[in-house]
Amino acid sequence: MSQKFYCKYCGSSSSSISGLTSSSCSKNPEGKKHVPYEGDEKSKYYCMYCGSSSSSISGLTSSSCSKNPEGNKHVPYEGDEKSKYECKYCGSSSSSISGLTSSSCSKNPHGNKHVPAK
Incomplete structure (x- = not known):
C-alpha cells in the first residue's frame, strides 16, 4: 500500500x-x-481551533471556522485523540478540543482562545 501525503489546508x-x-x-x-x-x-479529523469534525481533511477544511485566528477555514488537529487535551500556551485542560477552545487563554500570542498541544 502506497503512502499518501495530504495538505493540512485543503486535503x-x-x-x-x-x-x-x-x-x-x-x-x-x-x-x-x-x-x-x-x-x-x-x-x-478535528479542527484544532473549534473541535468541529469530519471523516476527511478535505471535508473539514471546506467549512469556515470563526475561531481560526490565521484564516477562515478549519485546520486539522495533528495530534492523537486523547482523554484530556491541554492548551499548548497555558496548560489548561478539557476532555474535548471543543471544550478547550471555547474559553479564553491570556497566554496565546496568536489569538485569544486555548489551542491544543499535540
Whole structure:
C-alpha cells in the first residue's frame, strides 16, 4: 500500500511530499503552496481551533471556522485523540478540543482562545 501525503489546508493528496508541495493551495492563509499534514491518518479529523469534525481533511477544511485566528477555514488537529487535551500556551485542560477552545487563554500570542498541544 502506497503512502499518501495530504495538505493540512485543503486535503489535496499526493504520493510524495515534493509532489504535494510543488503546487499552489488556494486555502493556505499565506497564499502559498500546499503544506503537509503531519498527523496520522484517522477515521475522524478535528479542527484544532473549534473541535468541529469530519471523516476527511478535505471535508473539514471546506467549512469556515470563526475561531481560526490565521484564516477562515478549519485546520486539522495533528495530534492523537486523547482523554484530556491541554492548551499548548497555558496548560489548561478539557476532555474535548471543543471544550478547550471555547474559553479564553491570556497566554496565546496568536489569538485569544486555548489551542491544543499535540
